[in-house]
Amino acid sequence: MNNVSTAVSTAVSTAVSTAVITAVSPAVSSAVSTSVGTALIADDEPLLRDRLAALLHKLWPELQVVAQARNGREAIELFDEHEPTIVFLDVHMPGLSGVEVARSIGSRARIVFVTAFEQYAVQAFEQGAVDYLVKPFDETRLAETVSRLRDRRAPTPPSNQELEPLLDALAARLRQPAAAPVHLQWIKASVGPSVRLIPVDEVIYLRSDEKYTLVVWQGGEALIRKTIRELADDLDPARFVQIHRSVIVALAQVAQVTRGANETAEVHLRGRPEVLPVSRSYVHLFRQM
């Protein structure tokens, strides 16, 4: 990284203070120096595609914008069709994200990521060796990128192996909230002719028989086909606990637990008459600390 940026500052006469480097493979680099550059713009917002195309035309008239893609899938298709030397990639696109498109392109072209304010993404970029533009960007900022792209003595580009960690970091950071495993958030249940989405936050308890599971939530009751076992694996264990072969209860809804016969127990709910059984193998959950 260090010797790379030294190479840049010596190569580019107008001293570039930022440590932003453009990725380019040797094969592509020689192509750029001999023939006219071609570019693909991928962004789901047409006004932004048009503006970027217009600005590029002004700053770099020889560059040909060969295609514009409206989403990630189109970007990959159009890239394979036109094989441009430069790809401007919006990070946030429907279907496939810019990060996934970059994975598919690899080091076959120079990639410039375009993103709106996204702190995590920007942090990732600053550690990686790929150029990026933050929306809304002005002409001067784009001119810097263009001058780096046009530089014939561009530094050795990152290989796929160097690109991967950056893309991994980006993908992880874009998927917020970071790191936390995503548990079931909605239970889809048929109520009359419609399929209701029940937020798991409102679920009080779940109780099953052989075929169906009864979901009792603050807004009513409904039967679903999922089994208690499937639900137990998918619900947030910090909020839901299985207390019986066929019963899961929301911890926040438990008013008190009383001891029963045969080392079993009973769960009493807040503001509700139902009493739920705790079977022997789950009683330890409520043992006093």
Next chain:
Amino acid sequence: MASVHPKPSRSLTRQVIASINTGSLGVAIGFAITAAALLNPFFITPFEVLLGRTLFLSMFLLLVFVASQRLPENRLPAWLPRWLFAVIAVGLAAPLGTLLIYIVAVGGRVSDVFGSSPRVTGFVITAGTALVLGLLITLTAQLREREARARSQALEFELERSRLEKLALDAQLDLLQAQIEPHFLFNTLANVQALVESNSPRAAGVLQSLIAYLRAAMPRLQEREPTLGAELTLVVAYLELMQMRMPDRLRFVIDVPTALHGQRFPAMALLTLVENAVRHGIDPSEVGGTIQVGARLAPEALHLWVHDDGVGMAEHAVPGMGLANLRARLAAFFEPAAQLQLQQAQPVEQRESQRGLHAEIIIPTASTP
């Protein structure tokens, strides 16, 4: 569902013994002494013996009463209210208990009790007194218990109310904190920049929408009564901004009768649903879709809905603060009866994969003066 039956956690006898306290014991002893004093003039039996009998009788009645109160709900026939059950139980126990005393007194033979007319008179007087006093105390006790239950219910209700108030306050605080997502703002500004640079005549209109949106979405303190009309202005401003950004993917239809525009309505409530429809329904879809915002006043409730035919909500889609916050705000602004229902929209025939989401706010007419 009936496969899991809760078993009674303790035997009835243990429960009955556990629930006899000094208060009820005191009343029973008082009852016994009073009865003995009342009966003393009519009996030749010494007062101590009489008192022993009334004490036994009162303890017996107390046990029967407490047992009748503690009998589990599922063992009581549905047609028999508990208070009536207690009255019948005590009513039967009074003569039975007296009979028991007399049988013991005469040495175990029933015929001896009814063979002598003074004994029959004694039995009738004792049983009658036990019956009258027993029933009187039973009814009083039930009345007091009912009052106590009402008091505890009122307390529970009060607690629930203060919990709701706290939730509403939290929701309001959340609302006062940053509402505008930087991602939305900067993307929108990038589009406005593009329009301005290309000298597009649309720039002025779009700026107008952005200003309207920012003004409404800015954290603010109490202002004049928010209305549905004002909310619709905000929703339209937001949708116009999004349509500028994705003209090929977003269409919208607003269908709210003008008569409803004056309706008081919590600020940002519809916007939250519209933003949710864009974020989870339209934006992730390559083909986009249509958002329909509508309202209808039915006899029993006001219905407002935001309907989209986008990709729909995935079971693992993190709902964000918006929706939970909205429920709390609705409950605070109207009453807890106001609901937010989310359901899967019916699939459109040509686009089987796109199911969309139908979000509906239902406000009972009673709470919309």
